[in-house]
Amino acid sequence: MLPILYSFRRCPYAMRARLALRVAGIELEIREVVLKNKPAALLAASPKATVPVLVLPDGRVMAESMDIMVWALTGHDPEGWLGQGDPAQAQQLIAINDGPFKAALDGYKYPERHPQATRDQHRAQAVALQLQPLEVLLAPGPWLLGPSPSLADMALLPFVRQFAQVDRAWWAEAGLPRLDAWLQRLTGSPLFESVMHRLPPWQQGDAPHRF
Structure with a gap:
C-alpha cells in the first residue's frame, strides 16, 4: 500500500x-x-x-x-535542502511567508475580500515584508541561504510565483532582478515541471495515479 x-x-x-x-x-x-x-x-x-x-x-x-x-x-x-544555510534563518523566512506575507498576497490577489487596504497597499506591504529582503539575500549568489537550494528556497517558491503572476507587467518592472532570476531558475527546472502535470479530478473508485 x-x-x-x-x-x-x-x-x-x-x-x-x-x-x-x-x-x-x-x-x-x-x-x-x-x-x-x-x-x-x-x-x-x-x-x-x-x-x-x-x-x-x-x-x-x-x-x-x-x-x-x-x-x-x-x-x-x-540535494541537501535541510542542511543548507542556517536553520533558524530558514524558519524565520518561512514564518514570514506563511504569516504576514501570505496575508498581503491574498489582499493583493483579492482586494475586494480585504478592503482594509487598497490593492497597491497590499502589494507594497508584501514587497517590504518579504520580496525586497529576499532580493537582498540573493546578492551573494543564486540561492537564499547558500551555494545550493535550501528548504526555504523550495518552501517560498510557490508563493513568490503566485505573487509574480498577479500582475506580470508590474512584476517585470518591479526592480527585483535577482528574485526574478531566482524564480525563473526554479520554475524552469525539471523538478518543478515534474510536479506540475495536470491531472483529472479524483473520484472514489478511480484507478490509482502514481506520482
Missing part, C-alpha cells in the same frame, strides 16, 4: 509538498482534489479539509505542508 497525497495543482502549499516528496523519491498515489467539491475520503482523513493531506500506510495523517516537506526530506534528502 502506498501513501496517498490529496493535492490541488495550483495550491502553493500542495506545490511545495509535492516538490519535497518528488526530490525525496517517495512513491505515492496522488489524488487531485476539486476544492469546491471535496471528496468524502479527504474529509474523513482530515476534518481541516485543506490540501495537501498525506495519508501514510500506517494510518498517520499529515495535513500541514511543512510537516510533509520535513518528513519526506528527513527520510531522504539527496
Whole structure:
C-alpha cells in the first residue's frame, strides 16, 4: 500500500509538498482534489479539509505542508535542502511567508475580500515584508541561504510565483532582478515541471495515479 497525497495543482502549499516528496523519491498515489467539491475520503482523513493531506500506510495523517516537506526530506534528502544555510534563518523566512506575507498576497490577489487596504497597499506591504529582503539575500549568489537550494528556497517558491503572476507587467518592472532570476531558475527546472502535470479530478473508485 502506498501513501496517498490529496493535492490541488495550483495550491502553493500542495506545490511545495509535492516538490519535497518528488526530490525525496517517495512513491505515492496522488489524488487531485476539486476544492469546491471535496471528496468524502479527504474529509474523513482530515476534518481541516485543506490540501495537501498525506495519508501514510500506517494510518498517520499529515495535513500541514511543512510537516510533509520535513518528513519526506528527513527520510531522504539527496540535494541537501535541510542542511543548507542556517536553520533558524530558514524558519524565520518561512514564518514570514506563511504569516504576514501570505496575508498581503491574498489582499493583493483579492482586494475586494480585504478592503482594509487598497490593492497597491497590499502589494507594497508584501514587497517590504518579504520580496525586497529576499532580493537582498540573493546578492551573494543564486540561492537564499547558500551555494545550493535550501528548504526555504523550495518552501517560498510557490508563493513568490503566485505573487509574480498577479500582475506580470508590474512584476517585470518591479526592480527585483535577482528574485526574478531566482524564480525563473526554479520554475524552469525539471523538478518543478515534474510536479506540475495536470491531472483529472479524483473520484472514489478511480484507478490509482502514481506520482
